[in-house]
Amino acid sequence: MTIEFETPKPIAQQQYVLKTVAENMMRSVSREMDENEHAVPYGYIEFMHAAMRATGAGSLAPKEEKKEEDPNKPKRPPIGYQLLAHMLEMLSWGDVGMYLVTPGGGLGAAAVQAAATPEQKQKFLARFGGEKPTFAAMCMTEPGAGSDTSAIKATAVLDEKTDEWVINGEKIFVTAGHKSMAADEQFGKGFIVVWASIDPKAGRAGMRGFVIEQGTPGVTVTKLEHKLGIRASDTAAISLVDARVPFDHVLGSPTVERQTEKGFKKAMATFDATRPLVAATGIGVARAALEFVKEKLAENGVQIRYGLPRNKLTSIERDVIDMEIMLRAGWLMVVKAVWMADNAKPNALESSMSKVKAGDVTTRITQKAVELMGPLGYSREFLLEKWFRDAKITDIYEGTGQINRLVVARQILGYGGSELR
């Protein structure tokens, strides 16, 4: 082992290509997508789907077993999560709202990936390698249950006569919920993973994820939210009234295990894996904003004089330097967290720290950038004001900054939920 910061070649190549995508397919329509909330960026979606089918990159679809690997070939260290984090950072540098409608299963598929049996993975994930771009979404949040997921009220009751689960509840803030559940000829048939309790008395131990296919009777998209930013991404409310799904659509054990809280832990495992990835998207937005600031300063002949003591720097230089420090540190924390994931090292602490940091970095950089750029920052002529609005979500979704601080604190203090609430 060693300490190294060289971007692996396959990642550098990928980034080169993705930068072109970000510039030509995202930035070019960024403003239009922002001004026309809920418009669908079909061009970008089709392109990404085709590209991902061709390369297999970013897809959670089960891969065919590789045959007869040369045993003499030296094994390369795995870099899957690192590739993904870089990809997300670059696409979010392009447009984070549009990145969120990248087909391939998103958080829904990630939940299946984390908690399903091999048979279930085959059944639910194969579609993402199909001809049409396909979406899946995760339904956790409810009107009365946000960060406190144990307050979830949705229920799943087994109907023993038909061997079906009957699911009832109200889910909100479902990213890509509409694209996953509303029929669209351009897209394949999607699904949602709904978190519901199989035994409300059991608390978290009773929580399970259920895969609900598009077209299931009783499932309705009731609302599309209007948001501060990430407007290219649909955020849906979904109502479930006696929605019936086959028995094998439950992720994890169908019976309550009071002692282990296994069901809920599986849901949380999804977050361990995805937090640094969400952090990466925030870093991408922040980088876009900082690059804009530096470009504008350079155009106007303002140089940043690296190497001076703080009390000799101008106010702008200090701000830019602080932004650069934050951005790079935030990004390196993401890279470390995903590197740990790739190398099967437990990374719950690093994951949450990277999300805490990215939430801060992304909001502070974009907010400072708008301030520094004055009228240019506030004008809708440039994208900076949009990035400021887009950025804020980083500190809210996938665990707010506060929830992640709690997770970090528990880790460093060796406390469980009962000791530090």
Add this chain to the structure above:
Amino acid sequence: MYSFEPNEEQQMLMDAVSRFAANDLRPVAHDAEEEGKLPLKIISKGWEMGVLQASIPEAYGGFGERSAVTGVLAAEEMAFGDLAGTLAVMTPSLFVTPILLAGTEEQKQQYIPPVIEGDWQPYTAALIEYAFDFDALALKTTATADGGDYVLNGEKAFVPYAKDAQAMIVYASLDGQTQGFIVPKTAAGLRVQEEAEKLMSLKALPTYRVTLEGVRVPKSNRLGGETGHDIGPILAASWVTLAAMAVGVARAAFEYSRDYAKEREAFGVKIAQKQAIAFFLAEMATEIEAIRMLTWEAAWKLDSGAEDGYQSAYLAYMGATDMAMMVTDRAVQILGGYGYIREYPVEMWMRNGRGFATFTGLAIG
């Protein structure tokens, strides 16, 4: 490739330094600070671990190759024990490392082995000047060419062990460029103030004002010879070292206040069970890790000759100065009244923490 694990050699060095920090430095740190002196045997023991010697090639009396990464790993571990002690142990590096980085072959052969091969000896360097607007890139101390010599004039401050130093590197402005000059103890016009300086912390590290009045050194004493040198790599090496030491001091304060918060009770619970304290600690841990990553990357860039190594080292250092202040201040806050009492170590770490913004050139590794 990305990789975040020290190699075996680095890990062994870190373990050894870490033991020295915990078993030797930390236990004497409080008294050393209060009494204003550190036992020589502790300094010697630190020196014998060979952190500096391991970064010097055999040709110059050492037993390794220079690696900024290894340097920052060791610096963090040692500063976790005590900053003043670390700076004392590493003082000879202020003389040796710039010569290694920027000296001519003759300079390396002449000056490095006598320092490296023996016991710890006070060789030092003088960069800082006593002015609020001190700037390493615009020094007030001047060097002017005069025949076969350079003539140095000016006043330096924060020069560790200057009184006993056999020789020091004096940095001065030569035609607007910061250049280093090797000045022996015996040079006429070199005057070291009798009394050590009185600083907010680092009381265990004797530092002095040094006055140069028409000090003449032969042209061959200019670092890098006739054509001189770029000050950039020397500053960059100092910045990453200081950044790593800031991480070490911050980690000391963080761990101490974390452990305290898990013991101290208020309102029927440990104060660590209160989110106000727990979130403080979570943010401290996050910032420490953030700056550690920046520091490692900057050091790695210096080792691999990356174009933006200088800039990265500067950013790591600038980030570290803020982080160290934030973390040590919060550690004092978590201890409350006890944090303010000198019997507990956190107030000293807070005084250390404020210093990093001023310490450019006071450490290099």
